[in-house]
Amino acid sequence: MKGKDPIDSMDFYSKKDPTQAFKIKREEVSRFLPEHFSETLIRVYSRKIEPESLEAARGHLTQWIRGRNEQLPEERHCLLTQFG
DSSP: OTTSOGGGGOOEEOSSOTTOEEOOOGGGSOTTSOSOOOOOOOOOOOSOOSHHHHHHHHHHHHHHHHHTTOOOOOGGGOOOOOOO
């Protein structure tokens, strides 16, 4: 859906007739919705799996994100996986 507005592919329903779907125009959408949508996936790999090394990697990632003036992800969006 790159370059397309997700609202264009959504169906809306009214309380009067919940069985009848309809489309809405962009002008009718709430002003709280952003004009542009994006998602970024960042992966960090480390050969070291000791807690100190993983915490150091997390700290460096946090510092890197703040240096780019980006919002830090919520903890529930962070995943540490051990391979090996």
